[in-house]
Amino acid sequence: MHRHDLDLIAAFAEGSLDDATEARALVESCEECRDEYQAQLAALEYLASVPRVAMSDLERAALHRDLWTELRSPPGKKVATPWWYRWSYVAAGLFVVLGLAGVLSGLLRGGGADTASVDVAETFAGDASSQGDDSAGGQANPLYGAESDGGSEGVSTTIARAEEALPYPFADLADEARARRASGDLPTESSLPDDLAECLTRLGLDDQLLVDDLDLDQRYLVFMEEQGSGAQTVTFVAVDGCEVVYVDG
Amino acid sequence: MTSPGNDAELLARVVTGDREAFDTVMRLHEERVFSVCLRILGDRERALDATQDTFLTVFRKVRQFQGRSAIGTWIYRIAVNTCYDQIRRAKRRPIEPLPDHVEPSDPGAEQAIESAALRPDIEMALASLSPEFRNAVILADLEGLALPEVAEVLGIPVGTVKSRVFRGRRLLARQLGNQNT
Numbered sequence: 001m002h003r004h005d006l007d008l009i010a011a012f013a014e015g016s017l018d019d020a021t022e023a024r025a026l027v028e029s030c031e032e033c034r035d036e037y038q039a040q041l042a043a044l045e046y047l048a049s050v051p052r053v054a055m056s057d058l059e060r061a062a063l064h065r066d067l068w069t070e071l072r073s074p075p076g077k078k079v080a081t082p083w084w085y086r087w088s089y090v091a092a093g094l095f096v097v098l099g100l101a102g103v104l105s106g107l108l109r110g111g112g113a114d115t116a117s118v119d120v121a122e123t124f125a126g127d128a129s130s131q132g133d134d135s136a137g138g139q140a141n142p143l144y145g146a147e148s149d150g151g152s153e154g155v156s157t158t159i160a161r162a163e164e165a166l167p168y169p170f171a172d173l174a175d176e177a178r179a180r181r182a183s184g185d186l187p188t189e190s191s192l193p194d195d196l197a198e199c200l201t202r203l204g205l206d207d208q209l210l211v212d213d214l215d216l217d218q219r220y221l222v223f224m225e226e227q228g229s230g231a232q233t234v235t236f237v238a239v240d241g242c243e244v245v246y247v248d249g
Numbered sequence: 250m251t252s253p254g255n256d257a258e259l260l261a262r263v264v265t266g267d268r269e270a271f272d273t274v275m276r277l278h279e280e281r282v283f284s285v286c287l288r289i290l291g292d293r294e295r296a297l298d299a300t301q302d303t304f305l306t307v308f309r310k311v312r313q314f315q316g317r318s319a320i321g322t323w324i325y326r327i328a329v330n331t332c333y334d335q336i337r338r339a340k341r342r343p344i345e346p347l348p349d350h351v352e353p354s355d356p357g358a359e360q361a362i363e364s365a366a367l368r369p370d371i372e373m374a375l376a377s378l379s380p381e382f383r384n385a386v387i388l389a390d391l392e393g394l395a396l397p398e399v400a401e402v403l404g405i406p407v408g409t410v411k412s413r414v415f416r417g418r419r420l421l422a423r424q425l426g427n428q429n430t
Contacts (some may be wrong), residue, residue: 010415019414046371046425047390053284059297064272067301071308104365124401 013040064219177221177236178248196220199242256320263311274276275304277322281327281392291330298334303328315361318401325394326402329384374424383419390415 005026012023027037053065179185200222220239236248262270287296306327314323322353361418375383388399389410396414 006415007411009410010418039419039422040415041427042392043422046374046421047386047418050391051373053280053287055280055283055297059283060279061285063297063304064275064302067304069303082341133318202259 005033006036009036011038013037013044028134060238103222177223179235181223181236196239203244256294257316260314260316260320262312263308271308274320274324276309278324279304280424281321282324284333285325285328285387287390288375289329289384290335291372295335295339299328300329302331302334307333319398322394322398322401325388325392325398326404329402370425371421374421377424378417378420382413382420385410385413386417386421390418 006021008017008026011017012020012027017023026033028034222237222239224235224237237244238247259270259274263274279300283296284298286299286303286414287293290296290299303324307324310327314320320324350373375386384403385399388402389396394402396410397407400410401415403410405413
């Protein structure tokens, strides 16, 4: 059935047409249209028989009490741990195991142990800094780590590969985001909402310039421009509830 | 739904931290937010949690409301997204078994459940629809939102809403076995 016909028949069933002549003729002349009309009527009748939902007085009281309790509590207590933190711990563990294996191997071979232990300490310290809260330095940004590491399996690589499809609601805006990036029509720097600023700090992204608030609950597209790289490299990152869910760049 | 003038005045007061104004906003919209959440989530406790989360977000983000839509539409959009978040989080969490029997602790709620329960046949038919059809039908036909409002809430074009509502109704009728009655 043509889209126009379905619209017309549905509107006829709703009784919302000013002039129903065309719709009536359609329904009378076509069996499929008649079936569609009956189906729309039946569904509307069923839906009209569904009673309204009501909150009980106790539910309403609990809602107001809990809400104001929550609003009076200090902010920031419900910040979620980014999921990729777990992988950074796994990576750290792997470094330690491999390092210890290297040390043991060096000891068994008799010599070179000092060098091996220095390497392990440096590697581990480097990894710890990438997952820590202090992200003031440019290289602490986990999203640029993989590029500057020359393709090593860093945290950012995991993020970028983990999500191949852009999840709701970002999927609707991905094309727009890419077009804006291509045309250079990027958001200007503005003061960030407190929860997003806190979130970006936690994610190690607080050195970024451009943030676009989608005006949705804790969902943001963060346009990031790599500093000091000469050419403009803009990545957009989807942040949902203080969690990086997608990286495009 | 409130008029834009009332909305603007109320919001201006909420932004200044006026608790009474926020209470007014809540009382105007909480019933419908709860209703939308209950119909999407199918569970009163989860719907109440989602309603609370919705209004927390409204309070914290009220400065970001730009008045391009009615405040109700903005709030329902937050509510729908909060429900989506709940569903996503629930998928990640392991399911805890329910106790065999739960004593009703709130007789008012029991009564409300009885009076407001969807008819089981319609509930099952609605549950069988895919979320995009179900949510469009819930908002348009059960909550009575106009199609442009549904479009704002779901973040999709009006034409898509129409298509989802009409096709959702057709599927619903089929599920209920009344396609040719």
